[in-house]
Amino acid sequence: MTQPLRILVIQHDPARADMLTDALRQAGETEVMILPSDSRLASRIKELGPDLVLIDLANPSRDALEELTLASSPADRPVAMFVDRSDPALTRAAVEAGVSAYVVDGIRPDRIRAVLDAALARFHMFQKLRTELDATRAALEQRKIIDRAKGVLMRARGISEDEAYALMRRAAMERGRKIADVAAAIVTASELLQ
Amino acid sequence: MTPALEIGFMPLVDAAPLIIARDMGFAAQERLDLVLHRAGNWSMLRDLLDLGRVQAAHMLSPMPVARSLGLGGAGPAVETLMVLSMNGQVVGVSPDLARDMRAVLPGAGFGDAGTTRQALRAARPDGLRLGVPFPFSMHAELLDYWLGRQVTLATVPPPDMAAAIGAGDIEAFCVGEPWGSQAVELGEAELILPGAAIWSQAPEKVLAVRAGWAEENADLAGRLMRAVWRAGQWLSLPQNTDLASELLSAPDCLGVDPEIIDRALTGQLLTRRGGELIRSPALLEFHHGAANFPWRSQAAWIAGRMARRFGLDRRRAAHAAQAIWRSDLYRQHLADLAILPAASSKLEGACPMPQAVGATRASLILSENRFFDGLIFDPSADN
Structure with a gap:
């Protein structure tokens, strides 16, 4: 039995956050947490210790995640992925190029990938973007x-x-x-x- | 056929050379069609450049250096073609902290880094949490240089600085305009120091491209650099300020009141709401004193400071950073336009007043270049 994947969703809009949470729960064994972006983001993420952070590519709070890339222990560095509506092409390119995944450590990347692919697919279905x-x-x-x-x-x-x-x-x-x-x-x- | 060039920028006053190059026809004059993309954050801007979605980007000067040092995630090498702006940062504190500072040490003038530091330390002897826009920024380096290790730096998106002070998450910040003035306007902050008071010649934003792009597209790169240089020259003329503020305030550019933008462009700041305008010379410079020349000593200074902060080998860091600071390309493409200095590296902080230096044509007057503590940085020394 594998540990559930701990996913943190950074999202201001409650409706969007709910949709993503539903999609993630349906996609696999996950524990989903939601945080609105705020100025203490970096320390909050450190406290919560997620395996994965989901944030919009264009979210101004994304720069706070950059601080986490400087964390001394790789285990403290979560993987960040993006779930943008504004620029799906760029999001896909970013995910494919791997620029969005700061560090993958301790958890199997294929597992993240599988859950996320499924979740994102559902998410986009909700949004009628994917069809x-x-x-x-x-x-x-x-x-x-x-x-x-x-x-x-x-x-x-x-x-x-x-x-x-x-x-x-x-x-x-x-x-x-x-x-x-x-x-x-x-x-x-x-x-x-x- | 006018080739289109995609360029990324962040909505800040110092993106002006790119916006003005497009809006005032300096790009068209070079037969260039500049397509500007506004990014939501610095990480995204870096992604846009990494992924080739833009060919060039407005970047914080320490960002290409961080990449050359392997800090902040992997990605293709990035180079600095030219400096877009000097200075332009402001330090602001919460009204409470401002009051405490005045109580312990009255009379620290706006621009007096030494006394202001004393007041800050006396008012908050147990340390202080300050917001900066990005971990790799001149804001972070200047605060670190000025205040040392007693302070904690937190990354806060510039538009959120006022709210972060209001929420008590930070008590002070160092940010680029218009966000300092915006925080003043909202009554959440008082400005206590311009960045120029810490280092009077701090390279703030640069024009960055992926390594190799400028060689593969030498003609395009040259045209872009010349258009941006001309825009900087235009911005340096006082009669153009009002028009510039108006153009920058457009919703797809900065989207803020032109009156707020005016303050940075004229160097007249309102340090607290309802106060008087204070003249702050050299607040933000786009042109004078060879402002656009990418001195390798600037790269060495930034790399040296970052190496110190992140525990890297300083000599190797300085070497790596200077290699991506392309003063050679600047010489190649701006030879007919700009007066070029004879050297590509200089002592930083060694120029207490404007000074003439050896140059290609006529004479070149470099601006005052000093650190608040009077120290001199010699890029060739192992300091």
């Missing part, structure tokens, strides 16, 4: 896999693109599956047979 983005990404992903499967069939059977697509559609209809699932099966099979 469109994911749909686009899924559509792109599907189209890519269908195109690849078409290519596999065209090569294997010496047929045209339209014929390859018709073949997949028929197979999907007969089996009651989605065309993307059939395409994925074709691509997987062809990779195995190579």
Whole structure:
């Protein structure tokens, strides 16, 4: 049994804080604390000793976290991640580049990642921000896999693109599956047979 | 085709050279389209630069130095192309502390760092908690230099300084304008000292880029530096102050009353609500005395102080910091515009009055450069 991940949310807006808390609780075993940003932030964080701090990228209080990077013991340095609404692209870039994670120590990064990914996904769902983005990404992903499967069939059977697509559609209809699932099966099979 | 250049800034009066370069056409004159991004905090501004979302940023002078010393998290190396402003900090205290200081030692003038320190120590013999905008800031270095170890520095976002005093979290602060004047306006603070009284030539903000960018984009870098230099020159002319205050007050720039911005630009401060305006020369300088030249000795001073505070090897720190202080690029790109000093390093604090020094053309008058305690910093010595 692992210890719950102690997450501190720094958020002024109670409605947003509640949403994040709900999302985090649903996402995994977590203990969520909420603190409005104030001028004693650094010492409050030290007292609470969270594994993770969630704060908006543009929150002016973020600079107080910088003090914590100077803490002598790595265990005193929490990981900070961002849950910004203002600039989702920058938030994602920051998370991917790892600039937001000051130090990861003592806790398994994959665990943080899993909980956060799930929590953030839910959070964004609440905010109706994610849906469109994911749909686009899924559509792109599907189209890519269908195109690849078409290519596999065209090569294997010496047929045209339209014929390859018709073949997949028929197979999907007969089996009651989605065309993307059939395409994925074709691509997987062809990779195995190579 | 005018290339767009994305630049990050914090809403402070000393972001003026960037805002004015855009608004007064100095960028256009260099065929540049400056796109300014206002950041919510210094960490975010650093992220924007690290991630390449902006090509250049308005930064606290110790920030690139901290990066070169490995302080404050990992990231790509950052370089200083030029100094954007000198001085501009103010020290403020709660009205209670101001009253106690007057009671123990009356008559400390605004600008008298020695007597003010005495009054502060006498009023709070057990130490004091002061707010600074960022752990790596000239504000923190000046307070540390002036007051030593008896005080505790806490990071407080500048717009929150007044509230933090009101809540009793801090009793004093060192901050850039307009936030000191704003705290005075709110009745939460009295200003007791300009930063210039601690060090009269403290490089406050710099123009920072990722290491290598200025070489890969030499033409762009040169145009940006010249546009910013011209904006600083324009800002140094008194007849432009009103217009500058107006432009800076725009909601997407500082978003505060132009009258408050005026105080920093004219060097006339209201130290307490309902008091009289006090003239504070050299409060904030954008141009005169080769203000924009990135002297390597400035980097060495900052690095030396930080090494002392954070327990690093001072010699190595000074070496690392001077390497990212690009006086060579400044010489390259501003040769036709600015009068350049013959040397790239100088004794800091050794100039009790304005002084002419060797320069490329004509003569260059450097401003008064002294520390409140009269000490001289020699970058070549192991001090």
